[in-house]
Structures are given as C-alpha cells and as structure tokens.
Amino acid sequence: MSNMPTHTRLLRHAPEGFLSPADILAVQQGRRGVLSSAFKAALSVGALSALPVNRAIAQAATASGLAGEAAGDPNILQLPLHSKALGQGVATTGYGSPSAYEKNLQRRQSPGLTQVTQASVSFCPLQGLFGIITPNGLHFERHHQGWWDIDPTQHRFMVNGSDERMLKRPMVFTMDDLLRLPSVTRTHFIECGANSGMEWGNAAVPTVQYTHGMMSCSEFTGVPLRMLLEMCGADFKRGKFVLAEGADGSSMTRTIPMSLIQDDEVMVAYGQNGEMLRPENGYPLRLVVPGVQGVSWVKYLRRIELGDMPYATKDEVVGYVDLMKDGQHRQYTSIQEVKSVITSPSGGQRILAKGFQNISGLAWSGRGKIKRVDVSVDGGINWREARLQTPIQSKCWTRFQLDWNWAGDAALLMSRAIDEVGHIQPTYAQNRKVRGSRGIYHNNSIQTWSVEQSGEVKNVQLA
Numbered sequence: 001m002s003n004m005p006t007h008t009r010l011l012r013h014a015p016e017g018f019l020s021p022a023d024i025l026a027v028q029q030g031r032r033g034v035l036s037s038a039f040k041a042a043l044s045v046g047a048l049s050a051l052p053v054n055r056a057i058a059q060a061a062t063a064s065g066l067a068g069e070a071a072g073d074p075n076i077l078q079l080p081l082h083s084k085a086l087g088q089g090v091a092t093t094g095y096g097s098p099s100a101y102e103k104n105l106q107r108r109q110s111p112g113l114t115q116v117t118q119a120s121v122s123f124c125p126l127q128g129l130f131g132i133i134t135p136n137g138l139h140f141e142r143h144h145q146g147w148w149d150i151d152p153t154q155h156r157f158m159v160n161g162s163d164e165r166m167l168k169r170p171m172v173f174t175m176d177d178l179l180r181l182p183s184v185t186r187t188h189f190i191e192c193g194a195n196s197g198m199e200w201g202n203a204a205v206p207t208v209q210y211t212h213g214m215m216s217c218s219e220f221t222g223v224p225l226r227m228l229l230e231m232c233g234a235d236f237k238r239g240k241f242v243l244a245e246g247a248d249g250s251s252m253t254r255t256i257p258m259s260l261i262q263d264d265e266v267m268v269a270y271g272q273n274g275e276m277l278r279p280e281n282g283y284p285l286r287l288v289v290p291g292v293q294g295v296s297w298v299k300y301l302r303r304i305e306l307g308d309m310p311y312a313t314k315d316e317v318v319g320y321v322d323l324m325k326d327g328q329h330r331q332y333t334s335i336q337e338v339k340s341v342i343t344s345p346s347g348g349q350r351i352l353a354k355g356f357q358n359i360s361g362l363a364w365s366g367r368g369k370i371k372r373v374d375v376s377v378d379g380g381i382n383w384r385e386a387r388l389q390t391p392i393q394s395k396c397w398t399r400f401q402l403d404w405n406w407a408g409d410a411a412l413l414m415s416r417a418i419d420e421v422g423h424i425q426p427t428y429a430q431n432r433k434v435r436g437s438r439g440i441y442h443n444n445s446i447q448t449w450s451v452e453q454s455g456e457v458k459n460v461q462l463a
C-alpha cells in the first residue's frame with residue numbers, strides 16, 4: 001500500500017463521506033475487527049432478502065473481517081455518550097438539516113466551466129442519493145442571471161393571448177389565487193439539455209456528479225396549465241403554442257407546444273417534495289414540463305401567452321439548438337431521450353474489498369416509463385437485466401440494481417436503458433455517427449466506468 005499515490009486515500013466509498021481515510025486504510029490493509037459500524041451499515045443497505053445476495057453479503061463481510069471473530073470492537077464494548085446521557089430537545093432547529101457527518105454531500109460547481117456564478121450550473125451529487133427523490137437542498141441549479149427569493153405576496157402570474165381571439169379573458173393570478181385551485185401532484189425528473197454535454201468529445205470530467213448531475217427528480221405540486229387556460233377562455237383550436245416567461249433578469253422565454261399541455265401534464269407548480277419550491281428552483285412559481293429539457297421549466301414564472309406559432313425566442317435560437325455532424329443545427333428538439341447511468345460504483349469512488357458489490361443506478365426517459373435496463377461489466381460484450389425498483393413512473397427516475405461479485409479484475413461497467421416506446425439508449429459510436437462530437441445538448445450515450453484492479457473507478461469512453 002505504501003507505493004499508492006496519496007490522493008487515492010481521499011477517495012471514498014459511496015455514500016460520499018461515509019468512511020474516513022483511516023477506515024479506508026483499514027479495509028485496504030485487511031485489518032480485522034476494527035471496522036467501523038458505518039461499514040456494517042453500508043453492507044446492510046438495499047434489498048437483502050434474496051438468498052444468493054445474502055450469501056454474497058456474508059462473503060463480503062468475511063472478506064473484510066466483519067464476521068467470525070469477536071475482536072473486541074470498542075464501538076460495541078464501550079458505551080458511547082449518546083447511549084448514556086440526555087439528547088437534545090424537540091424543535092432545537094425549527095427546520096431540520098442533515099447530519100454533520102454528511103457534510104460532504106454537496107451540489108458543486110465545475111471549476112472553470114463558467115466565468116460568473118450567476119450564469120452557471122451546480123451539479124447534483126447523484127453518487128450519494130438513494131431511491132428516486134432529490135432532497136430539495138441538493139437539487140441542481142441552473143441560472144442565467146442569478147437567483148432571487150421573491151416575495152410571494154408581490155408575485156403575479158398573467159395569462160394572455162397573442163390576440164383577443166386567442167383567449168377571451170386574460171387574467172392575472174396571485175399566489176393565493178393559485179393555491180385555492182384544485183392541485184395535482186406528480187413525480188418527474190428535470191434534466192438540463194446540456195447534461196453530459198462536456199462528454200461529447202471525450203471523457204472530460206471525473207465523477208457522475210459532473211457527467212450526469214445537471215439533473216434531479218422531485219414530486220411536484222401545482223395546477224394544470226390547461227385548467228388555467230380554460231378559466232381564461234382559451235381557444236384550443238386556434239392556440240397551438242404557449243410562450244412561458246420568467247421574472248428574473250434573464251427574461252427566460254420558451255415555446256411549449258399545446259400538444260403537451262392538452263395531456264394535462266404541464267403544470268404551474270409551487271410545491272416540490274412536500275414544501276414550497278426553493279428560491280434556487282423558481283420560488284414561488286415554476287413551469288413543470290415533464291419529459292422536456294430543463295430550460296423549458298421556466299422559473300419565477302410570471303406570464304403565459306397563447307399563440308399560433310413557435311416564438312423563436314433568444315433561448316430557442318442562440319442556445320439550446322443541437323449541432324449536427326454536418327454543421328447544421330436542429331431546433332426545438334426538446335424531449336430528453338432514454339438514458340441511464342450507474343451511480344455506484346462510479347467515477348472517483350473506490351471499491352475497497354473483493355466480493356459482493358451492489359451495482360445501482362438511475363434510468364429515465366422523456367417519452368414515458370422505463371421498460372428495461374441492462375447492465376454489462378465487460379464493456380458491452382455481455383449484458384444482464386437489472387432489477388427495477390417499483391413503482392415505475394412516467395418521465396421519472398427509475399432506480400435499478402444488479403448483484404455483482406467483483407473478483408478483483410479490471411472491469412468496464414455500463415448500463416443501457418430501454419423505454420416503453422421501445423427506444424434503446426445508444427452508444428457513443430452510434431450517437432456520434434449522427435451528431436458528431438462537437439455539440440453540447442442531448443447527449444444520452446451509454447456511460448462507461450472503468451474499474452481498475454486497485455478498485456479505483458474512472459470515467460472512460462470506449463472507441
């Protein structure tokens with residue numbers, strides 16, 4: 001171990017910050033009986049009911065010195081203070097926060113990606129999330145002109161038509177008006193169209209947080225836009241598109257086709273995971289456009305206009321157009337196509353012991369539900385079908401898992417998702433054939449993580 005580069009000691013097993021560098025060293029050196037209870041907890045995470053999994057876990061535990069020996073673990077034998085003394089009282093914090101031991105789990109900027117933080121992005125730590133819900137404080141952020149905490153009593157939301165025949169009664173809603181109306185609640189992913197955009201040319205960033213973290217998934221609550229348009233006497237024959245406009249300085253404006261709105265999926269949302277939206281995510285009101293790229297989910301939503309043509313706004317002409325291989329651009333490609341990624345083990349992590357490894361990741365499609373996820377540990381030669389965690393919801397993250405026995409050999413981990421319309425997630429080679437390698441948007445290529453014999457996991461791309 002002495003010739004190991006020092007930086008590897010900083011690499012941690014998921015979830016991030018779970019094991020201290022001393023714990024990692026202990027596992028690597030195979031010291032027995034000194035494992036922290038944290039590692040035990042790590043081993044007990046997940047569905048362990050199936051017998052083969054139990055056996056694999058037992059093997060993993062034995063290999064790391066957990067089972068068999070009564071080595072006199074002081075963490076068991078010496079009662080800690082929290083078992084003997086009085087804990088803290090209720091409402092010590094009026095709004096709770098994560099454990100101090102989880103402080104490594106942070107959304108992060110990509111150093112050097114943007115010049116100012118107000119027109120930038122912070123990435124969601126996908127490697128540290130369980131299930132399919134993103135905690136509100138870890139939701140990725142994308143601002144074009146900085147975020148604001150807008151006074152909801154002052155916020156106004158207007159619905160108008162491009163001319164008076166389009167919509168009979170233009171209306172202005174306060175937040176109170178909207179909160180009085182019947183609401184709907186649904187769980188959906190939001191993915192920036194530029195997610196994985198840095199990877200079009202080559203493997204550029206080290207961790208899943210940076211390769212795929214311009215994405216989050218939440219339960220949203222709001223009012224269907226269709227209902228508001230009906231209240232305003234919209235002409236659904238004439239009206240073919242709406243323009244959504246935000247109240248921040250970027251004047252974010254996007255065209256949404258009525259075909260999406262007729263489905264009742266598009267909502268004017270104020271709720272996120274059971275509470276009001278966070279200021280960074282558009283408080284007090286944002287548009288939720290399931291399956292569509294993040295830019296159309298206009299935050300600080302102040303106006304919807306009904307019209308009969310796409311609006312070709314600055315955010316639909318200068319940016320958010322797809323560069324193709326022949327140098328032309330493709331416009332209005334807004335659906336986030338079928339995609340998946342293994343979040344553990346993933347880039348920057350290190351597998352600490354041979355034996356059982358739970359491969360876990362996320363799959364999603366802007367066209368509906370995930371039908372199947374296949375996982376390969378040999379760079380795409382052989383594939384095994386992963387277990388999907390139910391319920392599987394439309395335009396929502398689906399968590400997948402696969403049991404793996406890591407024998408200590410080099411491996412190439414990949415996941416490939418298939419959605420309910422039958423679309424199969426493409427390889428980099430397939431995507432580049434059509435799209436080239438110089439674009440930014442809509443990269444849904446299969447991600448590869450290389451596991452080295454040392455257990456180190458790295459971001460790679462296969463030729």
Ligand SMILES: Nc1nc2c(c(=O)[nH]1)N[C@H]1C(S)=C(S)[C@@H](COP(=O)(O)O)O[C@H]1N2
Nearest residue numbers: 140141142143144192246252281294295299
């Ligand atoms: N008003 C407003 N809405 C906006 C933006 C913005 O800068 N201003 N950014 C858009 C982009 S590009 C994305 S990817 C999503 C990001 O949403 P989030 O910050 O809640 O993650 O918001 C979209 N809506």
Ligand SMILES: [Mo]
Nearest residue numbers: 192193294295
């Ligand atoms: Mo975005």
